[in-house]
Amino acid sequence: MKLIMAIIKPFKLDEVREALSSLGVAGMTVSEVKGFGRQKGQTEIYRGAEYTTNMVPKIKVEVVTDDALAPRVVEGIQQAANSGAIGDGKIFVLDVGQAVRIRTGETGETAL
């Protein structure tokens, strides 16, 4: 099993969700996060007082899939979240040791 963690632009979330649904991904976890990379920050200005915020709002999507589906999920996110500009985000793939469905106690891929 793989944990696929993607940091994407907030307005791309719907496209990513649709892409993953069409691949048969049954669930995901989404959080609002802040961070920076090459995009750096942005400048805000209030009545002439200028503030540079170096953290940009992003969305973090986390999906756990079986090993076979993982490459297609990564590809699906990469295509759906791509706007061609810097700040589109990153995708990380991690190995998952175990998964448990709390209601039934099922473990492993059947719990996904």
Next chain:
Amino acid sequence: MTFTRKLTGAAVATGLSLFAALPAWAQDAPPKIDSGDTAWMMTSTVLVLAMILPGLALFYGGLTRSKNMLSTMTQIGAVAALAMLVWVTWGYTMAFGDGGSAFVGGFGKMFMKGVSAESMSGTLPEFVFACFQMTFAAITVALVLGGTVERMKFSAVMVFGVVWLTLVYFPIAHMVWASGGLFFDMGALDYAGGTVVHINAGVSALVACIILGKRKGYPTEPMPPHSLTLTMVGTGLLWVGWFGFNAGSALAANGGASLAMINTFVATASAGLFWMLTERVLGHKGSALGFCSGIVAGLVAVTPAAGNVGVFGAVVLGAIASIICVFAVTKLKPMLGYDDSLDAFGIHGVGGIIGAIGTGILHDPSLGGPGDGSVSIGAQTMIQIEAVLTTIVLATVGTIIAIFIAKLVTGLRVSPEVEQEGLDLGEHGERAYN
């Protein structure tokens, strides 16, 4: 009986002959309540209340950091409530009591003595007139807090409020609006309180914020407004309420009120857009806060002008006031380094001065104003400048005294720890958002 300049201004503006206004003055005929005027003035009075709560509370509250939201709104509401109690105790008589001098009214109406449901002021029950003027006192002292929020103690605000109203507001209100008042007799034009309310509040906020000192971390630490959404909502409520403030200052439902009404629309619209345009010219994006700030600058500038200039005079006045206020808040404040937290001086003080002086110029019939041309533009403008300077001096001296009395009684600032964790928790034991 109090006969105010607002009434004469309104009468002239509607084209009534002075003769028509005379019976009420000379009391040849028994005075009669005008139900239309009374209904409009009761409405105007509660419109001005809506400018304070929730209007100003939201406008100012949104501009503060979230940890000081409740403190800002509570200070505004509480000091306004206090002003109402002081008003019926000794404020009304100091401003509008019979007799007195050029500087302050007689003290015969303390505790509203002798005023009953049968008493009249112009075509209104006197209680309605007193309530309308009461809301002006309440909003003016609340406006001053724009310079002092996020660090001044609640208790200090209350002490300051009582002393400041007594030393500064009531006397200036008397000078401008009561017959026999200094500015009234000079012939200064102030339709709805540009000097009494805005220059007064703005200058007092500046003096108070300088004595109080800067907020911890200003200007190096970012202090962005926590909710421009609420500021926008507050701006809208201020604009709506301001029709009571300006058109209500005709003290009647008449033509003068209608001129004040249309001017309160167009000067404000012009100022909101010109603030954004100025931002663009300076190389920035036109901002929501800029729009809101422009709206308020326009409302402030049109306050003395409302029934005293023509429609396009108001458009021009709004634009000029807006552009100058942009520079006051974005350049002048950082240059001089004072921490006027929410720009009470930059917008109310500066906008009020532009409005007061502009009124002297734009009142002239050659510029579309409703004046009769009997006083030249130059002479009228000089009178306006004199009134402005006198207000600045009185507001400065009175504020210094009021702030030092508050300092003696309660201390001025919250402790550094309270300022750090926010006045909501430190002063009120609550959070705005849970």
